[in-house]
Amino acid sequence: MNFYQSAGSLVLGSRLRRIGEKFLSEVAKVYEMKGIDFDPSWFPIFYLLDKNTSMSxxxxxxxxxxxxSAVSQLTTALIKKGHLLMEKDINDGRKRILQLTPQGESLVETSKPIWSALQASVKELSALGDNRLLEELTTLENSLSERNLSDRVLEKLK
Structure with missing residues (x-):
């Protein structure tokens, strides 16, 4: 048994970060091997804009x-790469609306087979199965948004 498994919930955050970093590294390797210039950190933006056409x-x-700020930094980089277009909202000049450029749309279409293969591969990896693992993560996220971990720990220290 390795350190992370033996320390259990005491290192949950570190373990999730380590798994996340490994996961993103492996996904980046797939894009690179397929000759697709796509950073996995871009996925949420591309996915949302593919589903919603445009968003602020x-x-x-x-x-x-x-x-x-994090979204602004990432989208600025994607605009410079020619994948996104940002325009002022016609009803509210302070609001900036983003959408995929034709180049960005092409990148999404090229990437979709990887997204499907990734879903299938993650399902194979999880002993719980894809849906149960995601349900557990959703439960954890919801619980932490209802009451943060620090409050829970401090209460137990009283």
Whole structure:
């Protein structure tokens, strides 16, 4: 048994980060081997814009549960690469609307077979099966949004 398995819930955050980093590294390797210039960190933006056609920075940030600044930095890089287009909202000049360019749409279509193969591969990897693993992660995320971990730990220390 390795350290992470023996330490159990004491290193849950570290273990999830380590698995996440390994996962993203392996996915990046697939894109590279297929000759597709796609960074796995771009996936959430491309996925949302493929499903919704256009979204504001705030909508993306809210949907992903990340800061407006993080979304802005990532989308700025994708605009420079020619994958996204940003325009002012016609009803609210302060609001910026993002959408895929034809180049971005082409990249999504080229990437979709990888996304499908990735889903199938993750399902094979999980002893719980794809849906049960994702359900457990959703339960964990929801529980942490209802009451954060630090409050739970501090309560137990009283």
């Amino acid at each position: 920075l705030r909508e993306i940030s809210d949907e992903l549960g990340v800061s407006h």
